Each structure stands twice: as structure tokens, then as C-alpha cells.
Amino acid sequence: MFDPESLKKLAIEIVKKSIEAVFPDRAVKETLPKLNLDRVILVAVGKAAWRMAKAAYEVLGEKIRKGVVVTKYGHSEGLIDDFEIYEAGHPVPDENTIKATERVLELVDQLNENDTVLFLLSGGGSSLFELPAEGVSLEEIQKLTSALLKSGASIEEINTVRKHLSQVKGGRFAERVFPAKVVALVLSDVLGDRLDVIASGPAWPDNSTSEDALKVLERYGIEISESVKRAILRETPKHLSNVEIDLIGNVQKVCDEAKKLAKEKGFNAEIITTSLDCEAREAGRFIASIMKEVKFKDRPLKKPAALIFGGETVVHVKGNGIGGRNQELALSAAIALEGIEGVILCSAGTDGTDGPTDAAGGIVDGSTAKTLKAMGEDPYQYLENNDSYNALKKSGALLITGPTGTNVNDLIIGLIV
Numbered sequence: 001m002f003d004p005e006s007l008k009k010l011a012i013e014i015v016k017k018s019i020e021a022v023f024p025d026r027a028v029k030e031t032l033p034k035l036n037l038d039r040v041i042l043v044a045v046g047k048a049a050w051r052m053a054k055a056a057y058e059v060l061g062e063k064i065r066k067g068v069v070v071t072k073y074g075h076s077e078g079l080i081d082d083f084e085i086y087e088a089g090h091p092v093p094d095e096n097t098i099k100a101t102e103r104v105l106e107l108v109d110q111l112n113e114n115d116t117v118l119f120l121l122s123g124g125g126s127s128l129f130e131l132p133a134e135g136v137s138l139e140e141i142q143k144l145t146s147a148l149l150k151s152g153a154s155i156e157e158i159n160t161v162r163k164h165l166s167q168v169k170g171g172r173f174a175e176r177v178f179p180a181k182v183v184a185l186v187l188s189d190v191l192g193d194r195l196d197v198i199a200s201g202p203a204w205p206d207n208s209t210s211e212d213a214l215k216v217l218e219r220y221g222i223e224i225s226e227s228v229k230r231a232i233l234r235e236t237p238k239h240l241s242n243v244e245i246d247l248i249g250n251v252q253k254v255c256d257e258a259k260k261l262a263k264e265k266g267f268n269a270e271i272i273t274t275s276l277d278c279e280a281r282e283a284g285r286f287i288a289s290i291m292k293e294v295k296f297k298d299r300p301l302k303k304p305a306a307l308i309f310g311g312e313t314v315v316h317v318k319g320n321g322i323g324g325r326n327q328e329l330a331l332s333a334a335i336a337l338e339g340i341e342g343v344i345l346c347s348a349g350t351d352g353t354d355g356p357t358d359a360a361g362g363i364v365d366g367s368t369a370k371t372l373k374a375m376g377e378d379p380y381q382y383l384e385n386n387d388s389y390n391a392l393k394k395s396g397a398l399l400i401t402g403p404t405g406t407n408v409n410d411l412i413i414g415l416i417v
């Protein structure tokens, strides 16, 4: 029923359409009309801020008294009414981060209990929205952020430290907005969707403590000055009374859509996990083993089947090649699936950029590794050298979408016929 080309086309179509379901524009337009907002101050922060703000403007128009957008360099796409649009440093904050955040604080400081801040938040916000705590300099924040990013600490751990060194993170932004209200729409790029972790939770009570923050620094051997320590010891808010939050997109939603689309195409479809977080090459091998079980034993699903996985794997980069976690997962699966017909696996970053490459991920089948070998190349060597990009490029297995404007972790689908 499916030749390899049409199976490949179908997998790409399902992945692309599922990502469209988590475009922030769509979710903002669905959610805002239910919220009964009038005369708001709009503050949009994160990698998806521009698209979220634009969608809100299209729904609310003149009901927005003032708009400020803060996003990463290159992530805004022009004017939106008379909104102030700032681009700033990511993943490490810079002078523009501070400038934009000060402007937002200046605006919210003038509000009273009859006012509402519409806060549109997405991943990347930790670096784009920041005013260091009293006694801490931007340079110190930059040095600490760089050290934490390289340390192998998780995003929960990194943001635990960030929250305790900031005038806006860890609920302090909502505290500053009080007595006005915050209505927040949040797009999650954190597995588990913890609202106090996504973009360091500017409008959510902090679940972490000063002691947790100090422990993270100790665990990763990062030294701090006395003034930084004093700032960390000032505890973040644990209760907020002026906040209403809606989560408008996450990896679960992209997986749900993939399952629905696969079913519509006649596949037996199941979401296996939405929290895949192991080493990418292990994930690729394991997913390939499940695909083989379906192929040869018709379990846990009968063919034609679609296996769906969401999450964010990790790569400990040891070689000097180029690639990303989705490409590495795909290459590893390609090695395990070599020679098998009627199987295809696609692994994609929903933001459209996988690692420091122009690809969103990889799409591989039983012929991928064979093609490489026929060229005299050893796919395993490429995997060893973390050079998944070049291996997939040579075998025609890169998935290229360009930046999508959304960011909700990674989607992996395996089709077996």
C-alpha cells in the first residue's frame, strides 16, 4: 500500500501538521476570546513572543493600551501597531535584556488594582527578561549563566539559581505588577510543564528555595561572590494572589495532534511517551527496537502502526562533528533499522532548528545506512563523531523546515507498514 517515497511523504506531512497545531498564533487566538479582557497592557517575552503578540493584537486590537515585545535577536518580524519591540541576548542576557525589562517595569509600576497585564510567555524568557537582584551586576549574571549552561545542570537547576538572582523571575514580576492583575498565556518548552521553571516563572510562585539554589552551585562547583550569595539568600515569593495562567501549548499537544492525524490516515496510533529524556542515541536504538517488534510481531500495535514519542533527549557531545539531538537519534535508529522495509522514523525539533544546524531533524528508513555504506561511508563512525548532520545529508535524510516560530520540545514518529 505504501512505497518508501509515499511513506516518507506521509511522515513529513504528519510531523509538519502536528507542529502547526502548536503554533502560538493559533493557541493565542483560541484562548484570548474566552478571557473577557479589556484595556490591557501587553507584555510578551520569549522566543515565540513576536508571534504571540501579533496574534493577541489581531484578537484584541484597541483593547491593548500599550504593548511591549521582548524576543531573541532575529526573532521579530516587523511592526505590530505601536508596540515597542526589543530584541535581546539568548541564551545569555545582555544590555538589551536589561533595557527592555526596565521599560516593562516602568510601565507596570504605574498600574492600579483595576488594571491587567496580559503576559505572553515562552521559552527563552530566562535570558530575555532580566533585571539582576540588588547588589548583583549584569556581568555576574552573564558569567554565572555561561558557567551553568556548560555545567551539565538541568533547566530546573539552572533556573533555580536564576530565580534567586533576579528582580523579575521566580514570581517577582507578578509581585511587582500587584495590585494590578496578571493574565498569562504560557507556551511550554520544559518537560513536565512546571510553571515555575518555564522562563524562570516570572508570574508563578517559586517552588525552589535559596538553599536549593546554593546546593546547585555547590553540586556543579561554581563559585560565587559574597554579594551574589546575599542576593540568593533573599527568598522568592511562595504565594501570589493576582495571577491567572493558561498553558496554551506543550509537547503533549503536538503528540496528540500526531496521533489524531495518523489515525485519520488509517494507522493504529499510540503515544508511547511524552517525556523521552535519555541520551539521543539510546533513544534512537530503543525506538527502533519497538518498531521492529511491530514490524515482525505486530505488537504492541498491529500494522499499519504509528508510534509517537515526545520529549527532549540529551547529547553528550564528544566528537567534533555537527548535528543535533534529533539528527543523532535518527542516525542511531537508521543503523538499527538497516535493511528493513516498510519502516520510517522522523525526529524533529518543533522550533525547526536542531542543534547548531539548519535542519529540524532527520527522517530515516531501512535504506539510510545502506546508502551510506554504498558510498564507502561508515554510519557508525559518523555517530561516534557526533556528525549526524553530515551522515544524514549524504544519505538524503535531513528534515529541513526552517524556524517555525514555536518551541515545545521534540516530536518523534515511527511509521510501520
Ligand SMILES: Nc1ncnc2c1ncn2[C@@H]1O[C@H](COP(=O)(O)OP(=O)(O)OP(=O)(O)O)[C@@H](O)[C@H]1O
Residues within 6 Å of the ligand: 091, 123, 124, 189, 314, 315, 316, 317, 320, 321, 322, 323, 324, 325, 328, 349, 351, 353, 354, 355, 356, 386, 387, 388, 407
Ligand atoms: N554535534 C552535535 N551532535 C549532536 N548534538 C549536538 C551537537 N552539537 C550540539 N548538540 C546539542 O544541541 C543542543 C542545542 O540545540 P538546540 O539549540 O536545538 O537546543 P534547544 O534545547 O532547542 O535550545 P532552546 O531551549 O534554547 O530552544 C545542545 O544541548 C547539544 O547537546
Ligand SMILES: O=C(O)[C@H](O)CO
Residues within 6 Å of the ligand: 122, 123, 124, 125, 126, 127, 155, 159, 189, 190, 197, 198, 199, 200
Ligand atoms: O527560558 C528558559 O528558561 C528556558 O527556555 C525554559 O523555559
Ligand SMILES: [Mg+2]
Residues within 6 Å of the ligand: 349, 351, 353, 407
Ligand atoms: Mg530549540
